[in-house]
Amino acid sequence: MDLENNLSLAQRRPRRQDRRLPKRFRDILPEPLPSRPIVVDPPSSPRPSSPIASAPPSPLRGSSLHLLASRVGRIFRTPRNIFGLFRQYCSDKAPSHDPEGNVDLLDLSDYSTSSDGSLEPQNNEHDFYPFPNKNSFLLGEWYWNHGIQKSRESFSDLLGIVSDPSFRPEDVRHARWAKIDAVLAQNEFNWNGDEHEVDDGGDAEWQDEDAGWKKTPISISVPFHNRMKHPGPEEYLVGDLYHRSFVSVIREKLASPHDVQNFHYEPFELTWKPTDESIETRVHGELYTSPAFMDAHRDLQNSPGEPGCDLPRVVVAMMFWSDGTHLTSFGDKKLWPCYLFFGNDSKYRRCKPTCHLCNHVAYFQTVSFKNSAVAFQLLTAAAAPGCI
């Protein structure tokens, strides 16, 4: 009774509860594909008794799935979802893992998950390194970043810091300012200096924060013209390549419980068949539904395999991507990173930065006239005719 009194008059009015929106306003939310394959379809003799197996198998007769099935045995089909999409697997047993079974709407949308407790900024002491705590950081930031001249605005910023309820004088009293400034200056020096200085101070940074990074010197052979002073090929050191081992990246990826949950071990054919009568249509969109992946998977299953090993064999689809990246708005500092994505992940997850599915595996060195000893040699030798 109380509840009813709290409601407004309009809300208390009796009305139809099952009214549907006009069709143009209706939105069908994405639905995961049915996970468990229920129909087992032998490739050579489709059983007419099974309702889905009785569907015309001719459009798929020559497909790579059937080629694969002819060797490994059976085709597994999932039932159709509301959009008429279904998956076809081909293996000797049902797929052991369904990466899309637990995908919900939040995983597909770009909705901010800041309410998620795990992503809340934690008041970690190390977040403010080299400052010991937040208040010292704020003061230090005020000191360095607010210009060299005092201004009214900067004064009010300072007042804002010290009058904040969370400001505690003991936080800043024991901070070792000289040391902090030294650390700050050192970082600046290392990263803004030229190549050699980066090597000196940068090594510790690479080794500490990004475990698994390696530094390998690159050497190339440069031929010199026979009319030059020193003809013939000569080895030159171009620089150092910072890179990670691909195998360790793969191991790290597959050992991470969060990533593996959505990792497709087996390719499948995605097919669209809106009604029972309509023709089956292949749907292309993901790498793990592509013919290239099916072919790679089939070749792998057909290969003799390791002696004495009967573990399931899985293709790890590596997709490399690299391009030059400018680091500054002014100046020509740039990097040439190489990224690695795994094609076993859905493209909808790969494109979400919050999923962290992009691995940087290398930073390429490029030859430029400015910093390369090789280029210098070439330039000085250019006096010889027909050298370059």
Add this chain to the structure above:
Amino acid sequence: MTHCRREVMHAQWKILLDDEFIEAYSHGIVIECCDGIKRRFYPRIFTYSADYPEK
């Protein structure tokens, strides 16, 4: 100069595709997945989309 660019790029990919990777490529690597099943993984390169620095 083009020669150097190409050589540098190839030298770097030679470093990246090291013996460990070639071993994994041909014989696979056994990793125990989080669902407790051991699988043998074979890395395969599908795409390489890049603005070639060798040009």
